[in-house]
Amino acid sequence: MDEIWAGALAGLRLVVTLDPALVDITLRSLQVTLTAVVIASAIGLPLGAWLAIRRFRYRRLVIATLNALMGLPPVVVGLVVYLLLSRAGPFGVLGLLFTPTAMIIAQVIIITPLIASIAHQAIRELWADYHDLLISLSTSRRQRIATLIWDGRRALLTASLAGFGRAIGEVGAIMIVGGNIDNATRVLTTAIALETGKGDFALALGLGFVLIGLALAVNIAIHMVSRTESDGRW
Amino acid sequence: MIRILTLCLGLLGTAATADTVRMAVTTSFENSGLAEVLLPALAEDTGITVQMLVVGTGQALRLGEAGDVDAVLVHARAAEEAFIAAGHAPYRREIMYNDFVLIGPAGDPAGTAAAAEIIDALDAIATTEAVFVSRGDDSGTHQLELALWDRAGITPEGAWYLSTGSGMGAALNTAAGLDAYILADRATWLNFGNKAGLALLFEGDTALFNQYAYLPVTLAQDPDLARRVEDWLVSDRARDLIDGYRVAGEQVFTFNATPE
Numbered sequence: 240m241d242e243i244w245a246g247a248l249a250g251l252r253l254v255v256t257l258d259p260a261l262v263d264i265t266l267r268s269l270q271v272t273l274t275a276v277v278i279a280s281a282i283g284l285p286l287g288a289w290l291a292i293r294r295f296r297y298r299r300l301v302i303a304t305l306n307a308l309m310g311l312p313p314v315v316v317g318l319v320v321y322l323l324l325s326r327a328g329p330f331g332v333l334g335l336l337f338t339p340t341a342m343i344i345a346q347v348i349i350i351t352p353l354i355a356s357i358a359h360q361a362i363r364e365l366w367a368d369y370h371d372l373l374i375s376l377s378t379s380r381r382q383r384i385a386t387l388i389w390d391g392r393r394a395l396l397t398a399s400l401a402g403f404g405r406a407i408g409e410v411g412a413i414m415i416v417g418g419n420i421d422n423a424t425r426v427l428t429t430a431i432a433l434e435t436g437k438g439d440f441a442l443a444l445g446l447g448f449v450l451i452g453l454a455l456a457v458n459i460a461i462h463m464v465s466r467t468e469s470d471g472r473w
Numbered sequence: 474m475i476r477i478l479t480l481c482l483g484l485l486g487t488a489a490t491a492d493t494v495r496m497a498v499t500t501s502f503e504n505s506g507l508a509e510v511l512l513p514a515l516a517e518d519t520g521i522t523v524q525m526l527v528v529g530t531g532q533a534l535r536l537g538e539a540g541d542v543d544a545v546l547v548h549a550r551a552a553e554e555a556f557i558a559a560g561h562a563p564y565r566r567e568i569m570y571n572d573f574v575l576i577g578p579a580g581d582p583a584g585t586a587a588a589a590e591i592i593d594a595l596d597a598i599a600t601t602e603a604v605f606v607s608r609g610d611d612s613g614t615h616q617l618e619l620a621l622w623d624r625a626g627i628t629p630e631g632a633w634y635l636s637t638g639s640g641m642g643a644a645l646n647t648a649a650g651l652d653a654y655i656l657a658d659r660a661t662w663l664n665f666g667n668k669a670g671l672a673l674l675f676e677g678d679t680a681l682f683n684q685y686a687y688l689p690v691t692l693a694q695d696p697d698l699a700r701r702v703e704d705w706l707v708s709d710r711a712r713d714l715i716d717g718y719r720v721a722g723e724q725v726f727t728f729n730a731t732p733e
Contacts (some may be wrong), residue, residue: 327539327693337495337540338527400731418526419497434526436642437504438667 243392253445254452258361261446265453268426270415271339272406273457275346280399282353287398288384288391291366302359306351313345317412320345324416337418342426347411349431350402360396362387384458396465400458407454427453494698499534499613500640502685505571505660507718507726514714515705521698529640531611535587536560540692541723543699548685549613562688568706569715569726570684573617574662575675576645577603577654578599578619585654591678592625599625602633604653608644613683618656621680645671658683663720684729706730 253261290302321378324336324344328330335341365387373383388395410428417424427450434443477630482551502508503525512523527534527598530547538561546568551564574593575585583603598605607629620630635642635653641661648655649669657665662673687706689699705711707730714729714733 243671325539325541327541331540332627337524418524420524423524435646436500436640438642438646438665 242440245263245441247448249441249447250452253450259432262450264425264427265397265449267339267424267452268407268450269457271342272364272403275343275350276399276403279342279347279351279354279402280395282347283354283402284358284388284395284398285358285384286351287355287360287395288362288387290359291353291362291386293382294297302356305352305356305359311349311409313349313409313417316345316348317415320348320412320416323451335422336376336416337420339424341416342413342424345416345467346406349409349412350406353400354398358391358395359396361391361398365391365394367416374466384441393465396407396461398407400461402447403457404454407457410452479560481595481681482531492504492520492698493522493524494544494695494702496702496707497536497542497545498548499529499530499533499547499660500527500612500642501548501612504640504642504664505658505725506664506679507660507715510519510714510718511706514710515702518710519701519705520704523702523733527640529608529610529612530616534561537688537690537692540690542690543693543695544687544689544702546685546687547613548683549616550684550686552613552616553686553688561691563691565686565688566703566707566730567684568711568730569688569728570584570682571658571660571682571726572676572683573614573656574659574673575654576648576657576662577674578652579670579672581672581674583654586674588675589682590622590654591675594623594675595625596627598654599627599629599633602631604633604635604651605629606644606648606651606653606655607634607636608641609638610640614641614658615654617681617683621656624680659723659727660720663723663725685726707732 241424268447290298292374299359301310320341321336323330324341325331326336353393353409369387369390378386408428410432413426414429414432419425419429425448431443431450497605498508508525508573512525526533526542526601528536530549530552533545534552535557536542537556556562557565576593577583577585583597583601585594585597609619635647637647639647642665644655645657645661645665646667649667649671652670656671659676683733685701689696689703693699712728715726716724718724718726
C-alpha cells in the first residue's frame with residue numbers, strides 16, 4: 240500500500256515539475272497513438288459501415304473474423320511487424336524498424352479490427368432505421384455510407400476512443416518494433432516496463448498514473464469538442 | 474486513403490539519421506546504470522548518438538544477425554563465437570568485466586554462504602530444494618547459470634526451479650516476491666530498488682567472472698561508425714569512466730580492453 244502512495248507522489252512530482260524526459264515520452268505516446276487512431280479510424284469506420292449495408296456471400300465469416308481479431312495478441316502483431324520491417328525482411332529497405340512509424344503500423348493493425356467491429360455494430364442498428372428512407376431516395380452506396388457515418392458519429396466516436404484506449408496502454412508490440420530506445424521510441428508504457436524491471440516501483444507507478452491521467456484528459460477533451468453532453472441531449 | 478497513409482509514413486519516417494549507431498545491449502548492462510554514464514560521454518567526444526536496444530543476449534544476437542543493429546555488446550562467449558563462426562560479425566573485442574553473485578533470502582536456508590565454490594552453493598540449493606529463480610531467456614546470465622549447473626552435475630528441474638523467461642530486473646522482482654535464490658550480475662543487484670528480504674550470499678569465485686565484448690555486425694548500415702564507437706569504448710576516457718563508475722560506493726565494472 241505504501242508503494243501505491245509513493246507512486247502517486249512520484250507521478251505528481253513528475254507532472255508538477257514538468258520533468259523534460261516525462262514531457263518527451265508523453266508527447267511521443269500521444270503522437271504515436273493519435274496517429275494510429277486516425278489511420279485506423281479512416282480504415283475501420285468505413286469498413287464497419289460497408290459491412291453493415293453490403294450483403295455478400297461471406298459476410299458473416301468476415302464479421303466473425305473481425306470480431307475474433309479484436310483479441311489479437313499484441314506480442315504476435317509486434318513479432319510479425321518486426322519480421323516484415325527487419326532489414327532481413329521484405330520491407331527492410333524502408334529502414335522503418337525501431338522508429339515511431341513502426342510503432343504506429345503495429346498499433347493500426349491491433350486497433351483497426353476493434354474500431355471496425357464496434358462501428359459495424361452501431362451502424363447496423365442505424366441502418367435498420369434508415370434503410371427504407373435511403374433506399375427510397377435512391378442514394379448511391381457511397382452516399383449511404385457517408386450518411387450513416389455522419390448520423391452515427393457519436394457511436395463511432397466511441398469506437399475510435401475504444402481504439403485509443405487499447406493503443407495508449409499497449410506495450411507488447413511497441414516494445415518489439417520500437418525497441419524502447421531512449422529519446423527515440425520510448426513511450427509511457429515501455430518506460431513503465433523498464434522502471435519495473437529496475438525495481439523502481441514508485442517511478443513506474445508514477446508514470447502509470449500519468450498514463451491514466453493522459454487517457455482521461457484525451458477522452459474529456461474529445462467529448463468537450465464534440466459536445467456530446469450539451470444542450471439537454473441525452 | 475493511400476495518400477494519407479503515405480503522407481503519415483513520410484512525415485514520421487525519419488529513420489536512422491546521420492551519425493546514429495544502433496547497439497543491442499544486454500539488460501544487465503542497461504540496468505547497471507553504466508550506459509547513462511558512457512553514452513553521453515561518447516556522444517560528446519565523437520558526435521555519435523548510440524541508440525540502445527535493451528534485450529537479452531539471445532535476442533541481441535538475432536537483431537545483429539538480421540542487420541537491424543550495427544553492433545552488439547553482450548556477455549556470452551560461446552554464443553559470441555558461434556555468431557562469428559556463422560559470419561555475422563568479423564570479430565569480438567573484449568571491453569570490460571564484472572561478476573555474478575548469488576542472491577538469496579537473508580536467512581540462507583540452504584546454507585550457501587558457507588560454500589567454498591559456486592558449484593557447492595548450487596548443490597546445496599538443489600539438495601535442500603530451496604526455490605531458485607532462473608532467467609530462462611537464453612541471456613548471457615542464463616547461459617552462465619546453465620553452465621554452472623552442468624559443472625555441478627545437476628539437472629535443475631522440479632517444483633523448486635522456476636524458469637521465468639524474463640529480464641534481470643523482472644527476475645529479481647520474482648525472486649524478491651518468493652524469497653528465492655537467484656544468480657544475478659553485481660551491477661544490477663547493487664542498482665536494484667526492490668531488494669525486499671534478499672541479500673548477497675556468495676561471491677568471488679572465478680567461475681562467476683563475466684566478460685563483456687563488443688561485436689561489430691557484418692551487415693551494419695555504416696561499419697565506419699560502429700568502428701568509431703569501438704575505438705572510443707577501448708579508449709582511456711572510457712577506461713576512466715568504466716573503472717570510476719560506482720554503485721553504492723562499489724566499483725562494479727573493470728576495464729580490460731587491450732590495444733590491438
